[in-house]
Amino acid sequence: MLKSAPALAFDLTGNGNGKSIVILGGGIAGMTAAYELNKLGYTCTILETRERSGGRCWSVRNGSLSTEITNGKQQAKFDNDLYFNAGPSRIPHHHQLTLHYCKELGVPLQIYNNVNENAYYFSEGKGALSNKKIRVREIHNDLRGYTTELLAKAIDQNKLDTGFTKEDSEKVISWLMAEGGLDPDKLYKASARRGYIEQPGPKNRSGKISDPYTLSEILGSGLMEPDFYNVAEYTYELQMTMFQAVGGMDQIAKALEKKVAANLKLNAKVDSITNLDQGVKVTYTEKGVSKSITADLCICTIPLPVLSNINHNFSGDVSRSIDFASYIQTSKMGLQFKRRFWEEDEAIYGGITHTNNELTQIFYPSNDYQGKKGILLGYYNFNDKAKAVGDLSYQDRLTLALSKGSLIHPQYANEFENAFSVSWHKVPENLGGWAVYTSETRKTQYQALLKPDKQTYFAGEHLTYLNAWMAGAFESARSVVADVHARLSEQRIAYPTTESKG
Template identity: 45%
Template sequence: MSSHSMSRRALLGWIGKTAGAGAMYQAMSSLGFAAESTKPGTLKLSGTKKGASVLVLGAGVAGMTAAYELRKAGYKVKILEFNGRAGGRCWTLRGGDTYTELGGATQQCQFAEGNYINPGPWRVPYHHHHVMSYINEFNVPIEPFIQVNYNAYVHSTKAFNGKPQRYREVQADYQGYAAELLSKVINQNALDAELSGEDREKLFESLRHWGALDKSSAYKKSYETSLRRGFKVPPGGGLSPKPEPSELFDQSALLQSELWKYIVNGQDIEFQSSIFQPVGGMDSIAKAFEKRVGDLIEYNARVTSVDQNDSGVTVKYDQQGSAKEAQADWCVCTIPLSILSQIPVTASNAMKTAIRSVPYAASVKVGLEFKRRFWEQDDAIYGGVSYTNLPITNISYPSTKFCDKGKGVLLGGYVWGPNAFEFTSLPPEERIKKAVQYGKQIHPQYEQEFDNGIAVGWHRVPWTQGCYGVWTEEKRKEHYENLCQVDGRLVLAGEHASNLPAWQEGAIASARDAIERLHAKALTTAA
């Protein structure tokens, strides 16, 4: 490879990092968040031995995927589920629903009919092929989820006197100033050694187009810049005022604001269009699975031990105060590691160490219902996400029921890290109160329009005690294969046993991989 091509690659990498997407994508990829999912192949589950049986622990999407496919393959299947419903973290709260967290705090959702919040997964990217495959197979109605709305806000308490700015304004000005600076470098012939003459001309042309630069390669207030960032006086009809370009941000103030950090979110592979949501709530996916395997599920079954020997697996469980046990030839366990690490399990030391080695992320979601959809009516924000440096992190606007005249529900906070631990420590009503207090710094209408809310802190959710499994590169190297191996007659599955943690895609892909390997072992194991 020539030195010229290497230099061009380095230059393009630099441009990506300037825009933020490159650095963000690399960081996300190293942690297993941003990898594109492989397309599902045909499962190799033929030749099942007559009478072979499998116990599946957990009726989340991983457990129900395993049960659905194993029964089709001829296995006798039974599922033990902690809750009185299927779905696990694939969960939707609607008006009339009641939820009790660890510690005993009980919330009753008061949302108006048709409104809801998804405390767990809330989006399905187009390239999550396993989820999309089952959505198609089960005919689950879906609709677009709007991730990027250029008319939403980006906000920092440390910038522009704490006043939120439109996403499009920040993006347009940041791109424009970056393009202008690089154009100056080209004009000073500083890249002659790295670029051919033709490459230099094409780069110069592309920067003018990308950054809306004028003929002198400057980023200045103009009709062209306002086509990107919006007008001070928009074009109208008849004798309405002539269009007037908007003022640009001061270059230094924009750079110092760090608001540009937020504009790359839509460029991450998980958030690129098209993104979908099931119509009426994410639990439509869980209900579609439950419709097909619900007769296999024993609900309200809290697993207390998992034992195995050369001939099979025995699982003890408590069902509303009654001690019970179930036996099978094989076991697929999808219980979150945060819970499984508290249960006696007969397995190799390597697997048990792996189970204990994966911490779970803290996260809080707050659903807020308002008397009217002021974000649409007052601010012209239809779907999308506003970002902030406040503890609530972001505000997500509903991608459904546009222009409805009734009440509307926002995701009023998606809290992570130390802030999530703080929020989780508070009573639910205090979490909601804080979300409203923070949110009104972006939308002053909050205080007057707020009606009711519900807040789920994932470390207080009884069946997970955490949001999702957090892997580091070091932990993956040390424990991941041990966690995913078929250990005797036991195999684990779930988002924690995937390279797509926190996503339903990871859970389903993990389950399919696990049962295929379990089936292969079953075929070669004496009864």
């Protein structure tokens, strides 16, 4: 007899009674806001400048199109059953609201393998281990071993200024020996943890353990530098278990689009936003025709660098926050290969190879294992490296990805088929990957956008502490829907949606 209460259900009371909301941007935040407002009885219109919904939640497939501000149009030429996620590709297990919407919308999930000790570190340089592909597990275990050896010896010789009792010291040393794989003399020596030169097998084939690299070799080759220690298992958002949508992350956007299809206008570029004494007016261009729409309230999810170039009559504080917003520069490239050599030749199933060159990271797919073909991320980079790569032509980006990638995977030369690159800071509808704040801008610019500017509310990952994640878009959308509903459900007068050609 009890009403069902699914986890994270959004149970707002009251009814919107057809009051009108214009939503700017048909990404995750915009469509989620419309989806929830529809349930409450509001009349919503979503204006999306692209020919597709989803915003940065985009899986590049055969026929996908992109035009960047310094490059012309490019079209993906992948096989029909292949794709790569140009935007979000991972869902942390603790992003419960994202998981909730996947469940509510019927989007099946699968495990995303973010941590793979069999992937590589590759350091360009002049060290003994430079310009060689080194298995992640080898570096992880060697550094763990040498570090615990040093600490165990220091504790054993009473050379640490601690308040340990003898019993405490014995317990810590016991843990260090287990953690680092130390021998009874508290020395680090290679074990099966870091892999084999010859694998164990039948009869008398016990396997041959590889020798450890020396600490000086690791240090001299730059393998302890930050390029290699954005370690996934240490970072809260990247800790396993992680998930991905089956068939591409765009399945989440597509599932949302089905729910709000009647509200969604594609190819509708916003030209101006004007707060009126009562309501708000938005002008936009749809397929070359100038139009306008008036509504009770507006929810603007447009990325701030793009919004900065749109005419509006917002207050000075809000306008300054928009104009001085900072977004990260980031780029990805998908490379299609005629066979999955990373699996067949090198036993790499998912995970990430880290480099200190322009590639930064190579991602291996966590789907269709042992399939015939596949797409891996030839690079995923940020900041200065992303800027340098983004300034290249599409062809020069490919040349770079293939030449640098071949240093790690010489199979590139024979197996490569097609490529597609996205530099998000060059995409005119985004002009950046995601919002970046300092402690100071969180106190100033960020705060100004958390409040509505008269009849205009702001939403998106850039108005959360979950920047770069779909969870930020979902959380922000819900927060703004709650604010809008609290405001309009108390009012008595509605300002009906009207449209006119300008």
